[in-house]
Amino acid sequence: MLSKEDNELLTRVGKGTPMGELIREYWIPALPSTEFPTPDAPAKRMRLLGENLVMFRDTNGDIGAFPEACPHRGASLYFGRNEECGLRCVYHGWKFDVNGNCMEMPSEPDGSNFKDKVKINSYPCKDVNRMVWIYMGHRETPPPFPEFDVNTIPYENAQPPVVMMEEANFFQNLEGDTDTSHLDWDHARLKAESGPVGEGHIRGVFSPQKNPYVQAQPAEYGAFYTGRRKITEDKYWHRINQFIFPIFTMVGGDGESASLRAHVPVDDTHSMLISMGGSRTKPLTEEDLKQKRYTDPFYPTGGYVQRTSNPLTYFHTVANKDNDYHRDYTVEKTEMMSGVPFVHNLQDRAMTELMASENGDEAIYDRSNEHLGTTDGMCIMVRKQVIGAARAHQEDGTVPPNVDDAGMNARVRHACVVTTLDGDWIADSKAQRAGEEDHTCICGPLLGMAPGSVPGELPAEAGAIG
Numbered sequence: 001m002l003s004k005e006d007n008e009l010l011t012r013v014g015k016g017t018p019m020g021e022l023i024r025e026y027w028i029p030a031l032p033s034t035e036f037p038t039p040d041a042p043a044k045r046m047r048l049l050g051e052n053l054v055m056f057r058d059t060n061g062d063i064g065a066f067p068e069a070c071p072h073r074g075a076s077l078y079f080g081r082n083e084e085c086g087l088r089c090v091y092h093g094w095k096f097d098v099n100g101n102c103m104e105m106p107s108e109p110d111g112s113n114f115k116d117k118v119k120i121n122s123y124p125c126k127d128v129n130r131m132v133w134i135y136m137g138h139r140e141t142p143p144p145f146p147e148f149d150v151n152t153i154p155y156e157n158a159q160p161p162v163v164m165m166e167e168a169n170f171f172q173n174l175e176g177d178t179d180t181s182h183l184d185w186d187h188a189r190l191k192a193e194s195g196p197v198g199e200g201h202i203r204g205v206f207s208p209q210k211n212p213y214v215q216a217q218p219a220e221y222g223a224f225y226t227g228r229r230k231i232t233e234d235k236y237w238h239r240i241n242q243f244i245f246p247i248f249t250m251v252g253g254d255g256e257s258a259s260l261r262a263h264v265p266v267d268d269t270h271s272m273l274i275s276m277g278g279s280r281t282k283p284l285t286e287e288d289l290k291q292k293r294y295t296d297p298f299y300p301t302g303g304y305v306q307r308t309s310n311p312l313t314y315f316h317t318v319a320n321k322d323n324d325y326h327r328d329y330t331v332e333k334t335e336m337m338s339g340v341p342f343v344h345n346l347q348d349r350a351m352t353e354l355m356a357s358e359n360g361d362e363a364i365y366d367r368s369n370e371h372l373g374t375t376d377g378m379c380i381m382v383r384k385q386v387i388g389a390a391r392a393h394q395e396d397g398t399v400p401p402n403v404d405d406a407g408m409n410a411r412v413r414h415a416c417v418v419t420t421l422d423g424d425w426i427a428d429s430k431a432q433r434a435g436e437e438d439h440t441c442i443c444g445p446l447l448g449m450a451p452g453s454v455p456g457e458l459p460a461e462a463g464a465i466g
């Protein structure tokens with residue numbers, strides 16, 4: 001459990017909050033590149049870390065991100081004209097470039113230099129491998145761009161990111177990725193022979209041990225942990241996943257694939273799970289990109305709801321808490337532990353989105369009510385790391401080393417090893433975790449999800465289940 005004070009610290013992301021300020025030290029993913037299809041396309045509303053923004057792609061293809069309110073008299077720049085390398089507020093015509101400089105102030109007298117005195121506090125953006133990242137911090141020069149594998153593989157090898165809006169606090173959703181034990185329950189199938197229960201569904205898990213031993217280790221970049229399960233009389237299998245400051249995780253994936261998950265806070269009570277991935281060796285073909293799993297990733301449960309210009313409606317899936325995520329009671333009786341479809345992270349979301357507080361009026365769980373068991377070791381470790389980092393930052397501006405050492409993130413990977421009963425999983429997995437040794441992930445087969453053990457093709461994302 002956490003004290004109410006620590007729970008507040010962990011979950012609040014607005015300007016001036018300890019956690020919000022820690023996250024603002026980092027580049028974070030904001031929106032898929034496809035949200036800005038062409039230069040000078042209409043600007044888009046966005047909400048990140050509790051701030052209302054407008055984002056746009058200018059004539060040169062560069063992305064700009066501004067607070068939504070025009071610095072003149074506060075009109076919404078969402079209605080601005082995106083033209084000739086700048087966004088022009090239509091209230092009085094003031095125009096700003098992607099760096100926030102005022103290019104024109106046509107409502108002022110000829111010869112006025114007032115435009116040189118007004119600047120928008122713009123946020124730098126980078127469009128890399130199908131994803132637009134943003135830096136919302138205070139540094140004049142942003143920190144180096146993080147060298148996650150998903151950012152450094154060739155563009156052609158990068159998959160379109162999958163985004164899911166969640167109506168709950170980001171850390172609540174993130175803790176699904178630091179809790180490997182739920183694999184054996186929330187994602188489990190009831191019978192060994194059961195397959196996926198619908199087109200586009202992932203096959204449930206049928207693992208060798210339903211009470212894994214969890215052991216977590218701190219790291220400079222965050223923490224890593226094993227979920228250890230016994231696979232024979234004298235062998236343990238270790239599934240080893242990562243938490244990376246301040247909002248990132250790596251779950252599953254072999255030496256050939258690049259993967260990264262980000263739990264991006266939209267505000268205190270909404271977050272986006274952004275799953276990025278790709279291949280280190282193979283480009284995606286035009287045909288690959290036409291597959292429904294890329295063009296409409298939630299198609300098995302009806303896709304996304306029709307959005308409005310309100311960012312809280314972006315990536316909001318048709319299966320959601322108002323319709324029990326399309327829970328199927330027959331499937332629940334006969335095939336799967338949960339009747340919520342195993343489609344991307346819907347099952348996880350059904351668990352984390354409704355951890356409501358007693359007063360029920362916001363999606364921030366009060367962790368002072370918890371009773372943590374032995375499988376919660378990684379949740380405990382990550383909270384400790386994050387709360388420690390937020391406090392250190394609040395005290396004297398200290399940042400974790402992966403802010404300025406961009407390459408540090410390149411040396412973090414998922415790993416899996418088999419050891420003897422007295423083996424050393426930390427030593428045995430070191431080279432895999434550091435990306436120095438490629439490996440073929442054995443987690444899929446050991447979770448009963450191997451290709452060939454299911455009727456039909458196994459969706460690729462099955463290897464990356466949390």
Ligand code: FES
Nearest residue numbers: 070072073089092
């Ligand atoms: S409010 Fe934007 S130019 Fe006046």
Ligand SMILES: [Fe+2]
Nearest residue numbers: 176348465466
């Ligand atoms: Fe999960």
